[in-house]
Amino acid sequence: MLSVTGLTMRFGGLKAVDDLSFEAAAGEITAVIGPNGAGKTTVFNCITGFYRPTEGGIALTNDQGVRFALDRMAGHRIASRAKVARTFQNVRLFAGMTVLENLLVAQHNVLMRASGLTIFAVLGLGGFRKAERRGLDNARHWLDRIGLLDRADDMAGALPYGAQRRLEIARAMCIDPVLLCLDEPAAGLNPRETEALNALLQTIRADGCSLLLIEHDMGVVMRISDHIVVLDHGKKIADGTPAEVRADSAVIAAYLGEGDEDEDEAAA
Amino acid sequence: MKHAFRDAGLSALIALGLFAPLIGLVTEDGEHGLVLRARPIAVVVVVVLVFLGRLLLLTRAAHTALPGVSSPPSAAMRRAGRAVAPALLVLALLLPFGGSRYYVDLATLVLTYIMLGWGLNVVVGLAGLLDLGYVAFYAVGAYSYALLAVDFGLGFWTCLPLAGILAAFWGVLLGFPVLRLRGDYLAIVTLAFGEIIRIVLNNWVSLTNGPNGITGIPRPTLFGLTFSMDGGPGSFAGFFNMEPETIQRVIYLYYVILGLALLTNWFTLRLRRTPLGRAWEALREDETACRSLGINVTNTKLTAFAIGAMFGGFAGAFFATRQAFISPESFTFIESATVLAIVVLGGLGSQLGVALAAIVMVGGLELLRSFLSFLADQMGSPLFAGVANELPLYRMLVFGLALVVVMVLRPRGMVSTRTPTVTLGRA
Numbered sequence: 001m002l003s004v005t006g007l008t009m010r011f012g013g014l015k016a017v018d019d020l021s022f023e024a025a026a027g028e029i030t031a032v033i034g035p036n037g038a039g040k041t042t043v044f045n046c047i048t049g050f051y052r053p054t055e056g057g058i059a060l061t062n063d064q065g066v067r068f069a070l071d072r073m074a075g076h077r078i079a080s081r082a083k084v085a086r087t088f089q090n091v092r093l094f095a096g097m098t099v100l101e102n103l104l105v106a107q108h109n110v111l112m113r114a115s116g117l118t119i120f121a122v123l124g125l126g127g128f129r130k131a132e133r134r135g136l137d138n139a140r141h142w143l144d145r146i147g148l149l150d151r152a153d154d155m156a157g158a159l160p161y162g163a164q165r166r167l168e169i170a171r172a173m174c175i176d177p178v179l180l181c182l183d184e185p186a187a188g189l190n191p192r193e194t195e196a197l198n199a200l201l202q203t204i205r206a207d208g209c210s211l212l213l214i215e216h217d218m219g220v221v222m223r224i225s226d227h228i229v230v231l232d233h234g235k236k237i238a239d240g241t242p243a244e245v246r247a248d249s250a251v252i253a254a255y256l257g258e259g260d261e262d263e264d265e266a267a268a
Numbered sequence: 269m270k271h272a273f274r275d276a277g278l279s280a281l282i283a284l285g286l287f288a289p290l291i292g293l294v295t296e297d298g299e300h301g302l303v304l305r306a307r308p309i310a311v312v313v314v315v316v317l318v319f320l321g322r323l324l325l326l327t328r329a330a331h332t333a334l335p336g337v338s339s340p341p342s343a344a345m346r347r348a349g350r351a352v353a354p355a356l357l358v359l360a361l362l363l364p365f366g367g368s369r370y371y372v373d374l375a376t377l378v379l380t381y382i383m384l385g386w387g388l389n390v391v392v393g394l395a396g397l398l399d400l401g402y403v404a405f406y407a408v409g410a411y412s413y414a415l416l417a418v419d420f421g422l423g424f425w426t427c428l429p430l431a432g433i434l435a436a437f438w439g440v441l442l443g444f445p446v447l448r449l450r451g452d453y454l455a456i457v458t459l460a461f462g463e464i465i466r467i468v469l470n471n472w473v474s475l476t477n478g479p480n481g482i483t484g485i486p487r488p489t490l491f492g493l494t495f496s497m498d499g500g501p502g503s504f505a506g507f508f509n510m511e512p513e514t515i516q517r518v519i520y521l522y523y524v525i526l527g528l529a530l531l532t533n534w535f536t537l538r539l540r541r542t543p544l545g546r547a548w549e550a551l552r553e554d555e556t557a558c559r560s561l562g563i564n565v566t567n568t569k570l571t572a573f574a575i576g577a578m579f580g581g582f583a584g585a586f587f588a589t590r591q592a593f594i595s596p597e598s599f600t601f602i603e604s605a606t607v608l609a610i611v612v613l614g615g616l617g618s619q620l621g622v623a624l625a626a627i628v629m630v631g632g633l634e635l636l637r638s639f640l641s642f643l644a645d646q647m648g649s650p651l652f653a654g655v656a657n658e659l660p661l662y663r664m665l666v667f668g669l670a671l672v673v674v675m676v677l678r679p680r681g682m683v684s685t686r687t688p689t690v691t692l693g694r695a
Contacts, residue, residue: 048560079562086560094553097546098688104543105550106561111543121542122535140692152692175562 001026001063001210002047002179007056009042009234016042018234019056024179024227026063029201029211031221034231035254040214041089043231044181047212048086049075060084062178063208080109085177087168089184089214095157099148099167102156103139106174111135142170146200162193169200179210186217198224222246230254269327276322283318287311353620360526364519372515376522376590378631380583383529385610385622386536387579392608393617394545395572396552397446398455401462402607404442405435405577407469407599409584414482414594415475424488424589428582435581436574438465443573447566450555462604469596481595485588487517488524495520521590528586532579533619539575541689548572549617549689606630613674615681624682632670636663 002024009017017039024030032040045051047058047070058070060082068082078084094102104111114131115121121128143149146166151159156167165185172180185201186194194217201224205211215221221228221242228245230238232254238245245251292311295302360379364372384406391399412431416422422430446457469476476482487495493504495517504520505512539545547568550558559565588594610629614621640663678684 050556050559075559076562076564079560080564081562088557088560092554092557092560094550094557096553096686097549098691100692101546101549101689104690105546105558105563108543108547108550108561108563112547115543118539118542118544121544122538124538136690136692149692153688171561 001061002030002212003059003061004043004047005057005059007043007046007058008054009039009046009051010054016234017046017053017231020231020234020236021056022229022236022239024210024212026210027205027208028226029205029213029224030227030229031213031215031225032229032231033215033221037233038231039234040231041183042234044086044183044212044214046071047078048084048181049073049078060179079175079177083176083178084181085172085175085179086181087165087172087183087185089187091161091164091168093156093164093168093171095155097156098153099143099156099159100136100139100152102167102171103142103174104135106171107135107138109175138174142173145203146170147196162189165189165193166197166200169204173204173209177209179212180204181212183214184216185213186215186220194220272323272326275326276319279322280315280319283315284311287314352624356623364522369515369518372518372522374631374634376518376525377634378626379522379525379529380587380590381607381610381630382623382626383525383532383583383586384580384607385614385626386529386532386619387576387583388607388611389576389617389619389622390536390539390548390579391572391576392611393622394540394552395548395569397569397572398451398458399573399576400455400459400601400604400608401442401465402458402576402580403599403601403604404462404465405439405580406584406587406603407465407596408435408438408577409581410588410594410599411469411476411482411584412581413585414485414588417486417589418482418484424486424585428585431585432578432581435584436578439573439575439577439580440570442577443570447569459601459604462599462601466596466599469599476596479595479597481593481597482588483593485592485594487592488521488589490520521586525586525590528582532582537619544568544571546689609671613671613681615683617686618681618683621681621683633663633667636666640666 003021004023005021007017007020008015020039020043022030032043034040042051046053049070053071056071060068060070062068062083068078070078070082070084073082079086094105097105111121111128111131112118114128116125116128140149140152143152146163146169148159148163148167148170151163156164159167165188169180169182169185182201186197189197198220201211201213213221213225225242228238228240228242229236230245230248230251237250237254238248240248288311291314292307294305294307296305297303360375363375366372384402387405388399388402391397391402409431412434413424413427416427416430417424442458442461446454449457470479472478489495490504492502493507494502495505495512496503497512497514498506500506503512504510504516510516540549547558547563550561550563551565551568551572555565558568587598591598606629610625611622613629614623614625674682
C-alpha cells in the first residue's frame with residue numbers, strides 16, 4: 001500500500017536518507033528501526049509531508065485503488081486526502097484544550113464540510129448538529145478505547161505522560177486514516193503502559209488500518225511487527241520479518257550488537 | 269532587616285534618578301519665554317515615599333509568602349463570577365437612563381474599545397497571531413464609511429456591512445505575506461502594516477484629504493429618522509413630538525455601539541464552538557500538529573485575520589459616524605497598543621476579561637483623571653501649590669503602575685479561565 005522508491009533527503013552536505021526503498025503492505029504493522037541518527041524520523045517527515053524529498057518517490061495506494069504521490073502533495077492534504085495520520089516523537093497535543101476538543105479538532109475536515117462555510121455552525125442548524133453529534137460519538141468511542149472517557153473534559157496538558165501518548169494516537173485515528181505513522185510511541189512508557197500500547201496497536205490493525213512504526217523498544221517491535229526495515233546512516237541494511245531481521249548479521253553489527261541490553265530485550 | 273534597608277535605599281536612589289528630572293524640574297512661562305524652576309521639596313517627598321513603601325513591602329513579604337500560582341477560585345467566587353456578565357449587561361442597558369451625558373459619552377467610548385478588543389481577541393486570543401497593527405482595520409472601516417457617505421451619499425446602515433467587508437479584505441491582504449511568520453516576526457510586520465495604512469491615508473490627499481481629514485460625515489438614522497436639531501417631520505424629535513435635544517442622538521449612538529458590541533460578542537462566542545473556532549485555538553496551541561491532522565493552516569489563519577479585521581472595520585465605521593470627523597491622527601500605533609493591552613490584561617481569549625479590561629483601561633483612566641482633578645482642587649495649601657494643578661497629568665504614571673501590579677498578581681490576565689467549547693456531559 002505504501003511504496004517508497006529511491007528516497008533521498010539531503011540537508012546541505014548531509015545525506016540523512018540515501019536511496020531508500022521499501023514497501024509497507026496493507027493491514028500490516030511495518031517497523032522502521034535503526035540506531036539514533038539513522039534517518040528514521042526524516043523518512044517519516046518525508047512520508048507525512050513535513051519535508052519534501054530531494055529525490056525519489058513515495059506512493060500510497062488505498063484499498064479503493066486510488067494512488068497518491070505523497071512526495072508531491074501539500075502537507076495538510078496528505079492527512080485530509082490520502083488519509084495518512086502521524087504522531088510525533090515529542091507528544092504534540094493541544095495542551096490548553098480539553099481531551100474531547102483534541103479529538104474534535106482531528107475531525108476538522110469532516111465537520112467543516114458539514115458546517116456550510118461555518119454559517120450553519122454559527123446558527124446551529126440541523127445538518128451541522130447531526131454531524132457534530134456523530135463527531136462526538138466517534139470521539140467517545142476512541143476515549144473509551146484508550147480508557148480516558150472519565151477525563152474527557154480535562155485539559156490535555158494535565159494528563160499523565162502515558163495517557164498523553166495514547167490520546168495522541170486516538171487523535172490521529174480520528175482523521176480515519178488508512179495508514180498510521182507512529183514515531184516512537186513507546187518512548188517513556190512503563191512496562192504496563194507498553195503492554196496496553198501493544199494491545200491498542202493490534203486492535204487498530206485488526207480494524208483494517210495499516211501501521212508504520214519507528215521504535216527503539218525491541219519488546220514492542222519484535223512482538224507486534226509483521227515486517228521490519230532496518231536503517232543505518234540513511235541506508236537500508238535489512239528488510240524482512242522479525243525472525244529474519246533478528247538473525248541478520250549486518251543488523252546485529254549495526255544495531256542490536258551495540259549493547260547487551262538491546263539483545264536481552266530482543267530475546268525476551 | 270539590614271538587607272531590607274539596603275534594598276529600600278537602592279529603590280530610593282532609582283526614584284531619585286527618575287523623579288529629579290520628572291518632578292524636580294518644571295518649566296513655567298516667564299517674561300522671555302519658558303523659565304526653568306527647581307522643586308527640591310517635591311522630589312524629597314516622593315523619594316521618601318518610595319523608600320518607606322519599599323521597606324514596608326519587604327518587611328511584609330518576609331511574613332507572608334509571595335503570591336505564586338493563584339489558588340483555584342472557591343465555589344462562592346465562581347458563582348459571583350458567573351453573575352458579573354449579566355450584571356454588566358443590565359448596567360449597560362440601563363445606563364442612559366441615568367441621564368448624564370458625560371457618562372453616556374464615556375460609556376460609548378468604552379464600548380468602542382470593548383468591540384475592538386473582542387475583534388482583536390479573535391486574532392490574538394483565539395488564533396494566537398500577535399497583531400500589533402490592528403488599528404489599520406479600524407482606519408479602513410472608518411475611511412470606508414466616511415468616503416462612501418460623503419462621496420456617494422450612502423447611509424450608515426448601508427455602509428456598515430461594506431466597511432466590514434472592506435476591512436476583512438484588507439485583513440486577508442495582510443494575512444498572505446505573514447502566513448509563514450510567527451511570534452516576534454509576525455508582530456513586526458503587522459506593526460509596519462498599521463503604519464503603512466496611516467501614512468497612505470496621510471499622504472493620499474486627493475482621496476482622503478490628507479492630514480486635514482474628512483468632515484461632515486453623516487450621523488446614523490433610526491429607520492430613516494434623522495437626529496437633526498430642526499425637529500422637522502423626518503426627524504426623530506419631530507416624529508415623536510419631542511423637543512429636539514443632542515442627548516437623544518448621544519443615547520441613540522450609545523445603543524448602536526452596544527448592539528454592535530453585543531453582536532460581536534454573540535458571533536465570537538458561537539464561532540468558538542464551530543470547527544473553525546476550534547481550529548483557531550488548535551493553531552494557537554500547535555501549528556505542526558494541526559497540519560498533521562489535515563487542517564489547512566493557510567485558510568484557517570486567513571479567516572482569523574479576516575473576521576478580526578471585519579469587527580475592527582465595524583468599529584471604525586461607528587467611530588467615523590460618532591465623531592463626524594476623522595483624520596489619520598486618530599489611527600496611530602497607540603490605539604493598537606491600547607487594544608492589545610486590553611486583550612492581554614483581560615486574559616487572552618476571554619470575552620468577559622476583555623470587557624472588564626476595557627472598562628478599567630478606558631473608563632478607569634478617564635475617571636482617574638477627573639478624580640485627580642478633584643483631588644487637586646482640594647489642595648489649597650501653598651505647600652502643594654506647584655503640584656496641585658498638574659496632578660491630573662500623573663494619571664498615566666498611576667495607571668501604568670496599576671497595570672504592572674495587575675500583571676504581577678495575575679500574569680495570565682484578569683480572567684484566565686478557559687471554558688471548554690464542548691463537554692461530554694452536555695453533548
